[in-house]
Amino acid sequence: MLPNATRDHLQALRLSAMAEAWARQQTDPTMAELSFDERFGLLVDAEWVHRQNRRWARRLREAQLRLAASPEAVDYQVPRGLDRGQFQQLLTGQWILTHQTVLLTGPAGCGKTFLACALGHAACRQDRRVRYIRLSRLLGELLVARLEHTYPQALKAWAQVDLLIVDDWGEPLNAEQARDLWEILDDRYQRAATIITSQVPIAQWHGLFADSTIADAILDRVVHQAYRIELRGESLRKTLPPAAASGTTES
Structure with a gap:
C-alpha cells in the first residue's frame, strides 16, 4: 500500500494521532532500528495518549x-x-x-x-x-x-x-x-x-x-x-x- 493511502485510511478510521505518528516514523531514520512490534506499539501509544487527552479535556469542560x-x-x-x-x-x-x-x-x-x-x-x-x-x-x-x-x-x-x-x-x-x-x-x-x-x-x-x-x-x-x-x-x-x-x- 502506498504511504499516502495508508495515512488516508488511518484518517478515515478516525485514527488521526496514529496517522500523524506513522507519518513521523517515515521520516525518522532511527525507526529502522526498531522491530515491527516496537514501531506498531509506538503508534498505538500515540493514539491512546491522544484520546485520553481529549477525554480529559472534555471532562474538564463539563466540570x-x-x-x-x-x-x-x-x-x-x-x-x-x-x-x-x-x-x-x-x-x-x-x-x-x-x-x-x-x-x-x-x-x-x-x-x-x-x-x-x-x-x-x-x-x-x-x-x-x-x-x-x-x-x-x-x-x-x-x-x-x-x-x-x-x-x-x-x-x-x-x-x-x-x-x-x-x-x-x-x-x-x-x-x-x-x-x-x-x-x-x-x-x-x-x-x-x-x-x-x-x-x-x-x-x-x-x-x-x-x-x-x-x-x-x-x-x-x-x-x-x-x-x-x-x-x-x-x-x-x-x-x-x-x-x-x-x-x-x-x-
Whole structure:
C-alpha cells in the first residue's frame, strides 16, 4: 500500500494521532532500528495518549471548575493546616469510588476553592464526571427548574454526577432552599461523592437552617464519616504573585 493511502485510511478510521505518528516514523531514520512490534506499539501509544487527552479535556469542560487548579500546583508549604499526606491520598480518587464526602472549611482566601478544584481536576483525569457550582447558583437553578416543571429532571442530573463540588456553603437557608439541598444530598448519599467548601465552621452549620429537622437530616448525611480539611491562617491573596491571578497556581 502506498504511504499516502495508508495515512488516508488511518484518517478515515478516525485514527488521526496514529496517522500523524506513522507519518513521523517515515521520516525518522532511527525507526529502522526498531522491530515491527516496537514501531506498531509506538503508534498505538500515540493514539491512546491522544484520546485520553481529549477525554480529559472534555471532562474538564463539563466540570466548569471555577479555577484551573491542577493537583501539581497545590502549595503544601503555606502554614494553613493542610495535611499533605491526607490531601495526596484524596487526589487518588479512592474516596470517590466509595461515595464519600470531603468538607473544606476555613477563612476567606485560604485556598478552599483552589483545593476543591484541584480534587475535581484530578477526578477529571481519572475519567469521572465532575461538576462545580456555588451553592447559591445551585439553589437558583433548582428554583427555575421548579417553575419550569423540570424539577425531577434537574435532581436526576445532579444525582448522576460522580463528583459534585458545592462551593461557598454558608448563607442561611429558608425552608424551600433547605428542602432542595436535602433532595440533592439525599440522592447522592452513599451513591456519589461530594465536596463542600465553607467559611462557616462545621459546628455552626446547624444554625444555617430554618428547619431543625431538615438540618439534622442533611448534616447526618454530610458530616458523619466525611473527610475534614479545616484550614486556617491569613488569606493567600495577600501573598500571591500576579501570575496566580489566573487561578493556575497557589504560590
